[in-house]
Amino acid sequence: DTEVTQTPKHLVMGMTNKKSLKCEQHMGHRAMYWYKQKAKKPPELMFVYSYEKLSINESVPSRFSPECPNSSLLNLHLHALQPEDSALYLCASSHQGPEDGPNNEQFFGPGTRLTVL
């Protein structure tokens, strides 16, 4: 299995809702990532979990809360989002964590298209 899966594919939520995005990989990868991609823009890194510990938080607002229950799963909990948070949220994984160096590739999921009304 060489896939990163993300659910749901699409999500529409109001500003007062609480929702979660899920990401799963069964490649035995030790690092998992969340990226945000606005329309016609490149992906931007949000969080990195390495060996199930949060290792990078790119100053993301607290209304985004990541969670890594185990080495195969990564969640992104959403609460009190703003319309400008509407974007494609991408999950990725890699065999090694960032602290092991830049000589490894990241595998990306297809993303969750989030719309905040």
Added chain:
Amino acid sequence: DAKTTQPNSMESNEEEPVHLPCNHSTISGTDYIHWYRQLPSQGPEYVIHGLTSNVNNRMASLAIAEDRKSSTLILHRATLRDAAVYYCILRDVSSGSRLTFGEGTQLTVNP
């Protein structure tokens, strides 16, 4: 962080080779050169990476200039499926090995 410069867009014809350039004049000795691409409505996909020597894999070839200030991604025979945004990214331990995407090159492949 060392930056990369890529053309905004390029066009190619199907079954012809494509050479996608990337300039990185401030590259450091420990920066790896990575290429990813993003097909429409998909997440990015790893293509190839290298440090100093040219690299080949089943998808593409990476030609790195001797002074490492530029590199070229080579698709040997473009297909319609190769139409995507191609990102050239420098990764280094000093920046936490982050994958920092620039604007990339939009490749159009004409039938």
